[in-house]
Amino acid sequence: MHEVAIATALIDLVREEAAAARASRVTRLVIEIGALSDVDVHALRFAVDAAARGGLAEGAALDILEPPGTAYCLDCETSVTIAARGAPCPRCDGAKLLVQGGDEMRLKEMEVV
Amino acid sequence: MCATCGCGEGERRIEGVPEPHDHAHAHAHDHAHAHTHADGTTHVHSHSHVHTHADGTTHAHLHSHDGEHAHHDHAVDGARLVSVERDLLARNDAIAEQNRRRFQATKTLTLNLVSSPGSGKTALLVETLRRIGKQYPVAVIEGDQETTADADRIRATGAPAIQINTGKGCHLDADLVCGALARLGAPPNGILFIENVGNLVCPAGFDLGEAQKVVIVSVAEGEDKPLKYSGMFAAAELMVVTKTDLLPHLDFDVNRLIGNARRVHPGIAVLRLSAKTGDGMDRWLQWLDAARALRLAAD
Numbered sequence: 001m002h003e004v005a006i007a008t009a010l011i012d013l014v015r016e017e018a019a020a021a022r023a024s025r026v027t028r029l030v031i032e033i034g035a036l037s038d039v040d041v042h043a044l045r046f047a048v049d050a051a052a053r054g055g056l057a058e059g060a061a062l063d064i065l066e067p068p069g070t071a072y073c074l075d076c077e078t079s080v081t082i083a084a085r086g087a088p089c090p091r092c093d094g095a096k097l098l099v100q101g102g103d104e105m106r107l108k109e110m111e112v113v
Numbered sequence: 114m115c116a117t118c119g120c121g122e123g124e125r126r127i128e129g130v131p132e133p134h135d136h137a138h139a140h141a142h143d144h145a146h147a148h149t150h151a152d153g154t155t156h157v158h159s160h161s162h163v164h165t166h167a168d169g170t171t172h173a174h175l176h177s178h179d180g181e182h183a184h185h186d187h188a189v190d191g192a193r194l195v196s197v198e199r200d201l202l203a204r205n206d207a208i209a210e211q212n213r214r215r216f217q218a219t220k221t222l223t224l225n226l227v228s229s230p231g232s233g234k235t236a237l238l239v240e241t242l243r244r245i246g247k248q249y250p251v252a253v254i255e256g257d258q259e260t261t262a263d264a265d266r267i268r269a270t271g272a273p274a275i276q277i278n279t280g281k282g283c284h285l286d287a288d289l290v291c292g293a294l295a296r297l298g299a300p301p302n303g304i305l306f307i308e309n310v311g312n313l314v315c316p317a318g319f320d321l322g323e324a325q326k327v328v329i330v331s332v333a334e335g336e337d338k339p340l341k342y343s344g345m346f347a348a349a350e351l352m353v354v355t356k357t358d359l360l361p362h363l364d365f366d367v368n369r370l371i372g373n374a375r376r377v378h379p380g381i382a383v384l385r386l387s388a389k390t391g392d393g394m395d396r397w398l399q400w401l402d403a404a405r406a407l408r409l410a411a412d
Binding site for chain 1 (some may be wrong): 191194198199203342347376
């Protein structure tokens with residue numbers, strides 16, 4: 001249920017950035033939610049919709065980019081893409097993977113008027 | 114930058130802190146901190162983003178001014194794109210950094226204890242505090258959705274404790290911890306234990322300013338928890354396996370649990386103990402002593 005907290009943080013950021021950009025309305029948000037970030041994207045959409053209500057981002061389109069998880073395999077010494085933490089190496093089936101990316105949660109850009 | 118002034122978020126309560134919108138800044142940290150106002154301006158994390166808000170002003174009322182924020186002037190009507198590139202939890206992370214600096218100043222080792230509900234966190238803490246006794250200062254921040262039951266159990270040991278109730282919230286955040294610190298203080302040269310809300314998902318992403326997360330799993334749970342809740346096991350430096358006195362009664366394979374934890378986090382340290390029988394408690398206390406020694410040795 002921390003999607004609500006994340007949506008609230010997003011809308012706070014949007015409000016701040018919109019004020020800095022002297023925007024009267026926000027029509028599109030582009031955010032990045034990594035595949036390993038433990039965020040349910042459907043729940044997040046619902047929460048963002050609710051958090052935006054009554055503010056200048058109400059009704060804004062929400063584009064969610066979902067970069068894959070990336071990890072370095074200590075067995076085959078290769079950078080690989082993984083679907084989940086704890087998943088085996090897709091190249092050598094090794095179990096010792098150091099996660100390197102895919103847990104980001106960022107507001108990338110927004111379209112304003 | 115604390116919950117004590119960032120209130121109004123439903124049912125969040127810090128024991129002893131007056132309820133909503135009491136902006137009396139009786140608390141000790143006097144950094145020139147801003148509040149999140151209705152217009153959304155906060156200043157604490159201005160260092161981390163692309164715009165320069167060095168003047169600390171609010172922007173909502175600057176619309177009629179020309180020449181302000183020229184970097185945003187596009188002189189184009191209609192839709193335009195604004196590049197932002199900011200972490201969604203930037204505000205939490207900035208407050209966590211303030212908490213961390215505070216712990217550095219007092220040389221306090223702060224541990225964020227995370228687990229499912231019912232793993233035995235409070236029982237472990239009570240037994241730990243009893244054994245530490247008066248050797249060095251300790252304090253406890255207890256996070257739960259409701260009741261002060263856990264803080265009451267901790268205080269019965271003689272250790273100072275404060276309860277944070279998150280209401281419907283599923284995790285503690287840096288703001289709440291900052292508010293609790295204002296009342297409780299950080300034990301100098303000692304250990305602050307933060308017992309997070311029982312939840313293996315949400316607390317993983319919210320930095321509180323702790324030195325380390327410690328994930329606690331009881332043998333009454335499943336060996337596959339590290340795979341199901343991998344984010345938490347990836348974030349924790351130590352896994353404590355509790356209630357080992359129950360092992361004779363259960364089909365629980367501790368080595369499988371450890372193997373799964375190391376699939377997610379190859380370097381995670383592991384301790385096994387029973388707070389009830391005391392078995393393994395000495396090694397946990399040794400680990401705490403070592404972690405505290407590192408904290409004391411470092412600047």
